[in-house]
Amino acid sequence: MVTLLLLAMTACDKLSSRKPLEQSNAVYYWRTDLRLDSTERAFLSQYHINKVYCRYFDVVMDDSGEPKPNATISFSDTLPDSIEIIPTVYITEDCMHADHDGLAEKIVTRIRQMNETNDIPNVREIQIDCDYTSKSRKRYYQFLEEVGRLWKARLSTTIRLHQLSMPAPPVDYGALMVYNTGDPRKSEERNPILDYRDVGPYLKHLDNYPLPLATAYPVFRWLRMVYGVRYEYTVEAEEILKVKHAMEKERSDLSRSIITYHLDKDNIDRYKPETYEEIYHH
Amino acid sequence: MKRFIIISLLSALIMPAFACGGWGTDNYYLFSPYYGQSFKSRVEKTCNDNWKAYIGDTSTDEWWSFHDEDVLKAARQKGDALMVSYVQNLQKYLKCVSVERDKQYEWGYPSKDEIATQQRDLKAIRTYAQGKLNSKLRSQHGLLFMRCNMMLGQHQENITFWEQTASQYIETVYKDMMHNIYAGALYKTGREAEAGQLFAEMNDYESLMTMYYLKRSYQAISQHYKQNPTSKALPWLLTDFVNNAQEYVDNGGSGYANGKMFVRDINAQESWQMQQFCEMVVKEGKTDCPIMWKMAKAWLEFLSGKKKEAATDILDAVKLDGTARMKDNAHVLMLYITAAQAKPSQAFDDYLADELTWLRGKQKESTDDSFFDNVETRLTNYVLVPHYRYNPVRLTAVARALHSAGSGFDLDTLNVADTEKYLYYTNSLTNNKLDKFLKANIHENDTAMSDLIGTKYMRLCQWDKAIAWLNTVPISYYNNNRSKGYLYYSLIRQWDVEPWAKRQWLDEDKAWEKDYKWWKHRKLDFCKEVQMMENSLNMLSGKALEQSCYNLAVRYAQASIHGDCWWLLRDFKSCMDSVRVHEVDLGQKAVKMLQKAAASTDLSLKRKALFALGYRELYNDVKGLSHWYTVSWEAGESVQAYHRDAPQFQAYQALYELTGDEPQEEYIRKCDAYDQFRKYYREHK
Numbered sequence: 001m002v003t004l005l006l007l008a009m010t011a012c013d014k015l016s017s018r019k020p021l022e023q024s025n026a027v028y029y030w031r032t033d034l035r036l037d038s039t040e041r042a043f044l045s046q047y048h049i050n051k052v053y054c055r056y057f058d059v060v061m062d063d064s065g066e067p068k069p070n071a072t073i074s075f076s077d078t079l080p081d082s083i084e085i086i087p088t089v090y091i092t093e094d095c096m097h098a099d100h101d102g103l104a105e106k107i108v109t110r111i112r113q114m115n116e117t118n119d120i121p122n123v124r125e126i127q128i129d130c131d132y133t134s135k136s137r138k139r140y141y142q143f144l145e146e147v148g149r150l151w152k153a154r155l156s157t158t159i160r161l162h163q164l165s166m167p168a169p170p171v172d173y174g175a176l177m178v179y180n181t182g183d184p185r186k187s188e189e190r191n192p193i194l195d196y197r198d199v200g201p202y203l204k205h206l207d208n209y210p211l212p213l214a215t216a217y218p219v220f221r222w223l224r225m226v227y228g229v230r231y232e233y234t235v236e237a238e239e240i241l242k243v244k245h246a247m248e249k250e251r252s253d254l255s256r257s258i259i260t261y262h263l264d265k266d267n268i269d270r271y272k273p274e275t276y277e278e279i280y281h282h
Numbered sequence: 283m284k285r286f287i288i289i290s291l292l293s294a295l296i297m298p299a300f301a302c303g304g305w306g307t308d309n310y311y312l313f314s315p316y317y318g319q320s321f322k323s324r325v326e327k328t329c330n331d332n333w334k335a336y337i338g339d340t341s342t343d344e345w346w347s348f349h350d351e352d353v354l355k356a357a358r359q360k361g362d363a364l365m366v367s368y369v370q371n372l373q374k375y376l377k378c379v380s381v382e383r384d385k386q387y388e389w390g391y392p393s394k395d396e397i398a399t400q401q402r403d404l405k406a407i408r409t410y411a412q413g414k415l416n417s418k419l420r421s422q423h424g425l426l427f428m429r430c431n432m433m434l435g436q437h438q439e440n441i442t443f444w445e446q447t448a449s450q451y452i453e454t455v456y457k458d459m460m461h462n463i464y465a466g467a468l469y470k471t472g473r474e475a476e477a478g479q480l481f482a483e484m485n486d487y488e489s490l491m492t493m494y495y496l497k498r499s500y501q502a503i504s505q506h507y508k509q510n511p512t513s514k515a516l517p518w519l520l521t522d523f524v525n526n527a528q529e530y531v532d533n534g535g536s537g538y539a540n541g542k543m544f545v546r547d548i549n550a551q552e553s554w555q556m557q558q559f560c561e562m563v564v565k566e567g568k569t570d571c572p573i574m575w576k577m578a579k580a581w582l583e584f585l586s587g588k589k590k591e592a593a594t595d596i597l598d599a600v601k602l603d604g605t606a607r608m609k610d611n612a613h614v615l616m617l618y619i620t621a622a623q624a625k626p627s628q629a630f631d632d633y634l635a636d637e638l639t640w641l642r643g644k645q646k647e648s649t650d651d652s653f654f655d656n657v658e659t660r661l662t663n664y665v666l667v668p669h670y671r672y673n674p675v676r677l678t679a680v681a682r683a684l685h686s687a688g689s690g691f692d693l694d695t696l697n698v699a700d701t702e703k704y705l706y707y708t709n710s711l712t713n714n715k716l717d718k719f720l721k722a723n724i725h726e727n728d729t730a731m732s733d734l735i736g737t738k739y740m741r742l743c744q745w746d747k748a749i750a751w752l753n754t755v756p757i758s759y760y761n762n763n764r765s766k767g768y769l770y771y772s773l774i775r776q777w778d779v780e781p782w783a784k785r786q787w788l789d790e791d792k793a794w795e796k797d798y799k800w801w802k803h804r805k806l807d808f809c810k811e812v813q814m815m816e817n818s819l820n821m822l823s824g825k826a827l828e829q830s831c832y833n834l835a836v837r838y839a840q841a842s843i844h845g846d847c848w849w850l851l852r853d854f855k856s857c858m859d860s861v862r863v864h865e866v867d868l869g870q871k872a873v874k875m876l877q878k879a880a881a882s883t884d885l886s887l888k889r890k891a892l893f894a895l896g897y898r899e900l901y902n903d904v905k906g907l908s909h910w911y912t913v914s915w916e917a918g919e920s921v922q923a924y925h926r927d928a929p930q931f932q933a934y935q936a937l938y939e940l941t942g943d944e945p946q947e948e949y950i951r952k953c954d955a956y957d958q959f960r961k962y963y964r965e966h967k
Binding site: 109110113114117 | 387388
């Protein structure tokens with residue numbers, strides 16, 4: 001009885017420590033040169049975007065088996081002053097298959113140096129993106145703890161739907177990636193970017209997930225070939241909104257911090273303004 | 283200090299980021315209507331030759347690269363102050379370039395100060411270079427001037443400098459490089475079409491592809507043609523399109539295999555549109571090379587599976603106008619398309635003999651271009667090897683006479699009867715045109731073939747035949763043709779040592795310490811010994827028979843691929859190796875012998891045989907057979923499973939029943955594999 005009570009208290013504690021995120025509209029920026037055209041600038045303004053998760057560089061394994069930066073962004077342009085930039089680093093999962101001494105420090109130092117060199121002030125948060133699995137999870141979480149210690153400010157990480165069933169990572173909040181939900185091998189049956197039926201099984205994890213979550217929705221196009229047939233995937237606006245409503249019904253605070261992946265003129269033109277308004281509706 | 287001089291920074295600065303680079307294996311592209319050494323390799327080689335001449339280096343090392351300190355030393359010795367100052371400024375320039383590289387790929391991202399220093403240095407170097415434009419090294423300094431402008435983003439200044447000054451310089455490699463930077467400046471200032479023409483003229487494939495990276499579709503190419511039907515960029519774009527279509531087919535629908543740069547997927551619809559477009563271009567008559575468009579159509583048809591249409595179109599293509607290279611390319615495609623559809627016949631063999639002779643002639647003519655060699659490899663691997671499967675001897679001859687790396691054909695695994703026939707074939711006379719061609723290009727060593735055939739009989743445990751063939755192979759053959767490592771292993775490792783009781787570990791470094799040589803024919807000795815032991819089995823009984831079975835098992839196990847004496851049946855060993863086709867599983871042959879020994883009433887022999895039957899290496903190549911326990915990963919956790927029906931388990935179980943939990947024999951007590959079993963079995967009887 002005492003044990004049950006303690007367990008219940010622990011669970012309550014966890015959920016009560018789940019502070020809701022501040023309300024925000026955000027985008028991912030995933031190109032290798034920060035340069036916005038007029039459509040993209042207008043988008044930022046029109047939808048009151050106040051955060052840009054900007055991919056700074058990738059970390060990949062090099063030929064000698066050591067993680068190295070790759071595809072570093074160039075800063076040909078700047079973001080409007082009112083927008084907070086959140087440096088984001090994508091790390092390939094194989095970097096977490098072995099211990100790499102000093103990796104967290106290298107990444108944090110590089111981000112700080114990039115901010116300083118390129119006059120990007122007041123960076124308060126960084127985000128790490130990694131498709132960790134049960135094999136790499138423990139090492140990844142240790143790595144995140146180290147990043148958190150060194151960064152000494154807000155730290156977030158991406159969470160894929162399949163990662164919801166694992167223990168939560170040691171970060172301030174997660175950015176729930178509500179895309180790439182399907183099996184590409186079964187793409188004729190379901191849209192591999194997003195299909196409501198693929199999201200359904202994960203909904204049950206949402207309410208108990210102990211971290212605050214921002215939610216990232218897909219607005220991108222994906223081209224691929226399957227047995228000689230060219231497939232072009234985009235997600236219908238209705239599907240995105242259906243998923244959004246289902247998720248927010250399950251956990252209401254998911255509507256507080258919304259991200260779209262990713263900022264690009266083609267993606268902006270793909271959907272009607274009403275769709276974006278609905279996606280960014282809190 | 284060793285550095286490469288970066289010759290064309292256009293690519294480095296504007297190319298999209300690629301996570302991987304590198305080139306594939308044998309799916310060589312057959313559409314190659316233009317030949318020209320690439321701009322990058324041409325200027326790199328000429329620059330290196332110039333530096334080598336300056337410092338008096340006569341080496342022919344193809345990996346030679348510029349060492350700034352060597353040049354400085356030579357310049358100082360010559361009292362060439364101008365060269366000293368030029369190289370010193372070049373060093374500074376290279377330092378500035380490395381700052382850009384650090385930005386992309388190094389953990390140490392440059393600081394603001396470093397970038398400010400870089401910019402300041404670039405300006406200083408530019409000023410220096412500008413001041414030397416009337417010196418005797420004006421071309422080198424002109425290049426340095428333009429490089430600095432490029433790094434500083436002063437593209438208009440480069441355009442002006444080229445048009446008013448550098449274009450008047452004498453023809454040198456430095457002028458070519460300035461021209462290339464000029465083209466880049468045109469591109470950077472929005473004059474894309476002009477830049478494209480220049481890059482195409484220079485054979486600067488990387489810059490072209492960077493420029494046209496997103497303009498390579500049928501739609502984009504047809505638009506490009508409409509604007510300028512004789513654009514010099516069109517052949518490059520068409521080549522890129524057709525080769526991407528080939529890449530897509532070769533990789534079964536995923537063009538991004540092998541990490542090749544610039545690859546894009548071409549689907550059936552887009553390929554069909556391009557085929558129609560090629561036909562329209564030929565009919566319209568505005569192009570000066572209709573053969574290129576027609577053969578592109580034929581090759582795309584072939585790749586799309588429309589082989590009859592391809593055959594008709596390629597026959598038409600070879601009659602059209604174009605350069606000599608295009609005509610050769612059409613000839614190659616005609617050969618490939620024809621051969622791929624040919625049924626076995628004497629007429630085809632004769633045709634092929636003539637065509638291969640032509641192809642070899644082209645290879646000799648073009649020493650600095652591997653296209654015709656690559657054609658031979660692809661033709662052999664994709665067409666001829668499958669075509670001649672019905673005739674193993676001819677197939678072997680084709681694979682051995684032609685470039686066939688990557689075809690999957692391996693003489694080592696050909697069955698022994700066909701290997702014998704092939705050896706006879708290579709030594710017999712013929713009137714057949716194709717056989718004459720093949721034999722003229724086959725260079726087999728009869729002694730090596732005898733060793734191979736003898737070894738193949740050893741793999742089948744046919745000792746009498748093995749002995750007959752190996753008897754003809756002198757000991758000197760092995761001493762002269764086997765690696766030091768092989769000779770070392772084959773001399774030190776003994777086949778009468780029980781592999782389950784003692785591993786014959788060797789220090790491989792010692793193989794190079796002295797000259798190991800055979801003084802006895804080790805393979806022949808093994809065959810004779812095992813043959814004698816097998817023959818004696820019929821004459822033995824009781825304990826002597828059981829002991830002989832055990833001794834034979836030791837030899838089989840040692841000679842197997844997992845034994846220490848793998849060198850008896852193979853020339854080299856890989857840890858991934860297993861029993862191959864046309865081979866007896868010697869591990870299992872050892873098991874059969876050990877089972878007979880394990881039935882012995884002699885408890886000592888019985889224990890030894892049971893212990894040997896627990897040796898895991900004996901079961902490695904039996905499909906569906908588990909070791910006594912296995913480890914697998916399930917949901918990220920390691921899961922151990924125990925298999926009581928495994929022969930290894932049963933052998934250890936019988937040994938446990940025989941020796942109890944505390945075995946007396948040292949060889950059993952010291953075995954950690956058995957100890958592991960003992961611990962498990964003690965608790966899970």
